[in-house]
Amino acid sequence: MTVRIHLVLAISLTLLLPGISWGLEAFTRPLGQSAHLEMGNFQIYPINHFGNALYLKQTLLKHxxxxxxxAALNIRDDRGVLALVEEQDGMLKLELIRTADDQEGRLRKGRGExxxxxxxxxxxxxxxxxxxxHIELLSPGVRTASGLTLNDTHAVFYHISESQEVEIAGQAKRRYTFRLHLVKRNAPGKVLLQKLRIQDTSARLRLGWRGLSILTATLSNGGVQEYDLRDYAPGFF
Structure with missing residues (x-):
């Protein structure tokens, strides 16, 4: 009888001990450790371990x-979550986690990082x-960031800042204004090229590089414009 009472008491105390996790469905802080990482509403446990898990508000998101x-980051307007994961060979990559049935976004790997x-x-x-x-969002505050192109030292992408109805050769068309963002690779941050605006009647702008500083923009009519970005952001070269 005494043995049975002691066994029941031991099981009860174990269930009540703080810091004990009974699986990955609920997150608990390990007893006497800080082996998890807090990032806003996200938690990673255990940190720096293969086979770990990502939690959102202490509820399992993905193992x-x-x-x-x-690391993890919410996509704008709750369109999903980006998770930065390390592979067995040490390579880092982003994975898209959909958190709602109506999310139809796609993540595309560009060159480099x-x-x-x-x-x-x-x-x-x-x-x-x-x-x-670290996952760096390069396009905060805009909804139409696209057109990423890069060379060995820099990257450029655009967003559409405005559009308006115009008449061209007797036909009603929509004209888009593109603003360009310049990123220096292997360095934090970016710069909006304040004095550079490109306009076209297509909502997609085809960008490219010639050398280390010349940006080319191919318009919908086949015309090609060139810009030496050293004239717009000399401190980034």
């Missing part, structure tokens, strides 16, 4: 059995890059 999740996200149904396009254990 990564063969990877190690390092850059990614583009687009959810055309929701009208959200954003540009991100990966730096060490």
């Amino acid at each position: 990564f059995p063969e990877q190690s999740v390092r 850059f990614y583009e996200f687009a959810d055309y149904k929701a009208g959200v396009q954003q540009v991100f890059r990966v730096q060490a254990d």
Whole structure:
């Protein structure tokens, strides 16, 4: 009888002990440790381990059995979550986690450290890059970031700042104004090229590079414009 009472008491105390996790469905702080990482509403446990998990407001979002999740970031308008994960070979990449049935966004891997996200149904396009254990949103405050192009030292993307109805050769068309953002690779931050505006009747602008500083823009009529970006952001070269 005494043995049975002691066994029941031991089980009861174990269930009440703080810091004990009974699975990945609910997040608890490990007893006597700070082996988890808080990032706003996100938690990662355990940190710097393969097979760890990402939590949102202490509820399991995704378990990564063969990877190690390092960081997370909400996409604008709650269109999903980006998770930065490390592969077994040490490579870092972004993964898109959909958190609602109506999310139709797609994540595209660009060259190098850059990614583009687009959810055309929701009208959200954003540009991100990966730096060490950090996801950097390069397009805060805009909804139409796109057209990423890069060379060995810099990257450029655009957003549409305005559009208006115009008449061209007797036909009603819509003219779009593009604003350009310049990013210096292997350095934090970006700059909006304040004095550079490009206009076209297509909502998509085809950008490219010639050398390390000349940006080319191919318009819908086949014309090609060139801009030496050293004239617009000399401190970035």
